[in-house]
Amino acid sequence: GDSVTQMEGPVTLSEEAFLTINCTYTATGYPSLFWYVQYPGEGLQLLLKATKADDKGSNKGFEATYRKETTSFHLEKGSVQVSDSAVYFCALKGFGTGGFKTIFGAGTRLFVKA
Amino acid sequence: DGGITQSPKYLFRKEGQNVTLSCEQNLNHDAMYWYRQDPGQGLRLIYYSQIVNDFQKGDIAEGYSVSREKKESFPLTVTSAQKNPTAFYLCASTTQGRGGTDTQYFGPGTRLTVL
Numbered sequence: 001g002d003s004v005t006q007m008e009g010p011v012t013l014s015e016e017a018f019l020t021i022n023c024t025y026t027a028t029g030y031p032s033l034f035w036y037v038q039y040p041g042e043g044l045q046l047l048l049k050a051t052k053a054d055d056k057g058s059n060k061g062f063e064a065t066y067r068k069e070t071t072s073f074h075l076e077k078g079s080v081q082v083s084d085s086a087v088y089f090c091a092l093k094g095f096g097t098g099g100f101k102t103i104f105g106a107g108t109r110l111f112v113k114a
Numbered sequence: 115d116g117g118i119t120q121s122p123k124y125l126f127r128k129e130g131q132n133v134t135l136s137c138e139q140n141l142n143h144d145a146m147y148w149y150r151q152d153p154g155q156g157l158r159l160i161y162y163s164q165i166v167n168d169f170q171k172g173d174i175a176e177g178y179s180v181s182r183e184k185k186e187s188f189p190l191t192v193t194s195a196q197k198n199p200t201a202f203y204l205c206a207s208t209t210q211g212r213g214g215t216d217t218q219y220f221g222p223g224t225r226l227t228v229l
Contacts, residue, residue, distance in 0.1 A: 034217070043118075043204050043220030044157075089156065100145070100164065101172070102218055106156040 002027045006090045006105035014113050019077040021108045023064075023090035026071065031094025033057075033066055033073040038087045038107070047075075047088070085112045116141045118221035120205050125226045127192070127199070135190045135224045137205035144209065146188040147218070150174060151202040160203075163188055192226065200228045 007022040025033065032051045036044040048057030053068035062077045073090060090105040118139045127133045139146065145164050149157040159172030163182040177196025182188055188207075192199045205221040 036218075041223075043120075043206075043222050044218070045220065046217045049217065100162060100170070101159060102147075104157045107154075 002031065002092060002094060002103050004090050004092055004103050004105040006088075006108055009087075009107070009109040010111055011108060012111045012113065013080055015082055016079045017112075019075070019080045019084075019110070021075040021088055021090075021110070023073045023075065023105060024071050025073065025090075025092050027092055027094045029095050030068075031092040033064070034091040034093070034102070035062070035064055035073070035075050036089045036091060036104075038089065040086075044089060080110070080112045082112045082114050085110055118205055118207060118219055120203075120221035120224050123222065123224060125224055127226065127228050129228055130194045132191055132193050133226065135192070135203055135205075135226070137188045137190065137221060139186055139188075139205075139207045139219075139221075141207055141209075141219060142185070143207035143219070144185070145207060146182070147206040147208075148172075148178075148180065148188070148190045149204045149206065151204060151223075157204065160190065199226055201226060 003026045005024050034049045035047040037047045038044045048059040050057040050066035056065045064073050064075045087107045087109045089107045091102050093102045121136045147162045148160040151157050158174050160178050161180045163169035166185050169180050169182050179191045203224045206218040208216045208218050
C-alpha cells in the first residue's frame with residue numbers, strides 16, 4: 001500500500017542555518033504530496049503542497065519539489081528562525097488506498113536555537 | 115471565521131468509562147476524519163466519513179465509535195473496550211472525499227488522559 005518515510009528527528013539547527021527534511025514515498029499512480037506543520041499543543045496545518053510531478057510547492061520560505069523519478073518530496077528552507085521550531089509531517093493522498101485517506105509520515109521535530 | 119472546533123481541549127476519564135469527543139466544522143466540508151496521535155509518532159486514522167449518515171473504519175477503529183447525523187458534526191466515542199486510550203485526538207475535514215488534491219483542515223485537538 002501507499003506509504004511515506006521521512007527522516008527521523010529531532011533536527012537541531014542554529015538560527016539562519018539551512019534546513020532539509022527528507023521525505024520519500026511509495027504510491028500507486030500519481031498522488032498529491034503535502035507538508036504539514038504542527039506547533040506545540042496544536043493541530044496540523046498545511047505548509048505547502050504539490051499535485052503533479054516537477055511541481056514546486058512553497059510557503060513562508062519553505063519549498064519542496066515533487067520528484068517522481070526519485071519518489072521524493074524533500075522540504076527545504078534557506079534560513080530557519082526560532083519560530084520555525086515545530087514538528088513537520090510529509091503526507092500523500094492518492095488512489096492507492098481507495099482515494100479517501102491521507103497517509104502521513106511519522107513526523108520530524110525541528111528545534112531552532114537562537 | 116470558518117474552521118474546526120474540538121472540545122474539550124483536555125479530558126480525563128476513569129478506566130471503564132466511555133467518553134465522547136466533539137468535533138464541529140463550519141467549512142461546509144463533506145468529508146471528516148478522526149486521527150490518533152501518540153508521542154513521537156505520526157497520525158493514525160480511526161474513522162472517516164465521506165457524507166452524512168455514512169462512515170468507514172480506519173486503521174485502528176477497535177474500541178471507538180462515531181456518528182455522522184449532521185454534515186457539520188462528527189463526534190467520536192472512546193469506549194471502555196479501547197485498551198490504551200490515552201492520546202491526542204485530532205479531527206479533520208476536507209472538501210472532497212475521494213481522490214482530489216484538497217488539503218486537510220485540522221482542529222486544535224483533544225488530549226485524553228485515562229486515570
